[in-house]
Amino acid sequence: MANRSRTKYIILGMLTIQDMSGYEITKAIKSSTQFFWSESPGQIYPTLAQCVKEALVFCNDEASGKNQRAKKTYTITEKGREMLAFWLEYAPQPDVIRNELLLKLFFGRNGKAQDMIYHLMHQKKANEAGLSFLNSLQNKLSLKNADSPDLKYWLITIDYGIKITEAELSWCEAALKVLEAK
Amino acid sequence: MANRSRTKYIILGMLTIQDMSGYEITKAIKSSTQFFWSESPGQIYPTLAQCVKEALVFCNDEASGKNQRAKKTYTITEKGREMLAFWLEYAPQPDVIRNELLLKLFFGRNGKAQDMIYHLMHQKKANEAGLSFLNSLQNKLSLKNADSPDLKYWLITIDYGIKITEAELSWCEAALKVLEAK
DNA sequence: TGAGTCATGTAATTCGTTACATGATTAA
DNA sequence: TTAATCATGTAACGAATTACATGACTCA
Numbered sequence: 001m002a003n004r005s006r007t008k009y010i011i012l013g014m015l016t017i018q019d020m021s022g023y024e025i026t027k028a029i030k031s032s033t034q035f036f037w038s039e040s041p042g043q044i045y046p047t048l049a050q051c052v053k054e055a056l057v058f059c060n061d062e063a064s065g066k067n068q069r070a071k072k073t074y075t076i077t078e079k080g081r082e083m084l085a086f087w088l089e090y091a092p093q094p095d096v097i098r099n100e101l102l103l104k105l106f107f108g109r110n111g112k113a114q115d116m117i118y119h120l121m122h123q124k125k126a127n128e129a130g131l132s133f134l135n136s137l138q139n140k141l142s143l144k145n146a147d148s149p150d151l152k153y154w155l156i157t158i159d160y161g162i163k164i165t166e167a168e169l170s171w172c173e174a175a176l177k178v179l180e181a182k
Numbered sequence: 183m184a185n186r187s188r189t190k191y192i193i194l195g196m197l198t199i200q201d202m203s204g205y206e207i208t209k210a211i212k213s214s215t216q217f218f219w220s221e222s223p224g225q226i227y228p229t230l231a232q233c234v235k236e237a238l239v240f241c242n243d244e245a246s247g248k249n250q251r252a253k254k255t256y257t258i259t260e261k262g263r264e265m266l267a268f269w270l271e272y273a274p275q276p277d278v279i280r281n282e283l284l285l286k287l288f289f290g291r292n293g294k295a296q297d298m299i300y301h302l303m304h305q306k307k308a309n310e311a312g313l314s315f316l317n318s319l320q321n322k323l324s325l326k327n328a329d330s331p332d333l334k335y336w337l338i339t340i341d342y343g344i345k346i347t348e349a350e351l352s353w354c355e356a357a358l359k360v361l362e363a364k
Numbered sequence: 365t366g367a368g369t370c371a372t373g374t375a376a377t378t379c380g381t382t383a384c385a386t387g388a389t390t391a392a
Numbered sequence: 393t394t395a396a397t398c399a400t401g402t403a404a405c406g407a408a409t410t411a412c413a414t415g416a417c418t419c420a
Contacts, residue, residue: 005379006282013289023399036284040381045401088293092282092301100274102218102342107195108335111270119274153290156357160284167349175338187407205371222409227373
């Protein structure tokens with residue numbers, strides 16, 4: 001089943017916010033969607049080139065003779081907007097879920113309880129850091145984009161991050177209690 | 183960076199519970215770890231063969247002359263147990279997180295609000311079903327494995343599922359309120 | 365006798381990451 | 393001047409899924 005990749009759509013989506021270069025798209029993903037969607041640069045650049053070929057985006061080619069590695073920015077085309085809208089209509093496909101911490105815990109009795117406790121403490125700290133990142137992101141976004149039609153949707157995704165991280169944190173604490181008892 | 187696959191470890195782990203065939207391992211994964219770890223049969227069989235080659239598991243070969251497709255069961259070896267224990271010590275590696283529902287919502291203003299509401303309602307139903315599955319799994323496991331040293335760990339993973347699903351459910355409801363409010 | 369499930373395995377293909385190569389610009 | 397970051401891109405590789413091929417057993 002070909003074409004299951006959604007790199008194309010995150011690129012198109014990012015370009016609805018503003019014109020960007022491949023590098024900027026990569027950075028934008030890292031700073032805003034990282035907690036529910038990630039992409040590597042080695043995926044972004046070829047897909048971007050493919051989007052140009054399909055006329056979904058337009059390349060504002062600044063390639064002067066001198067600088068071969070000049071920054072190129074991309075603009076989404078009408079066709080690109082249509083493709084994005086079309087994709088949005090369809091039911092999201094369930095993604096592979098893989099959580100190595102859970103897998104280790106599931107087989108935990110074959111290892112040292114102390115190691116499991118250590119893994120959980122590490123996870124707890126990561127959750128605490130994640131929570132403070134999400135809270136500051138929430139504030140920053142709300143202030144900077146008060147008038148943006150995107151804001152409502154962005155806040156929904158951040159709310160997801162916060163609720164899930166809080167739940168994970170409370171699970172960590174409960175699990176630690178179970179393993180530390182006795 | 184080779185050998186990042188953890189299929190080997192889930193196979194070894196499953197074989198610490200009891201001897202199983204490849205088919206049974208696949209089924210066991212589907213019925214117990216599916217909500218945090220999945221594997222496809224096309225991954226299980228070759229990895230199982232590899233484990234035999236590395237002497238991590240032993241094949242109880244019932245291959246009589248007649249039935250070429252007889253069920254083969256596998257037993258974990260001492261070396262396999264060591265390998266599993268070794269893996270358990272190490273900090274879990276962060277796995278790729280991909281949530282297409284979130285990605286669609288993030289770019290939601292480029293689509294119809296009604297579609298986003300529909301996607302969320304679908305997710306809400308899936309969470310409700312998941313919750314009832316996890317609750318019955320919790321009961322079944324507790325009764326059937328009351329004396330098993332694995333039980334404590336298994337319940338921790340189920341508790342994760344329940345807490346996360348509940349959080350997702352409450353997020354769905356909150357998000358629906360935001361989007362349905364005019 | 366036909367459907368469904370039990371059961372094992374392979375091949376093709378896709379997806380995506382990592383590592384590398386290259387070079388410009390900027391701030392200490 | 394040198395380290396960091398900005399910036400684009402390719403090649404090699406690995407992981408994993410899907411689809412397919414094969415065939416036995418069981419139950420209605």
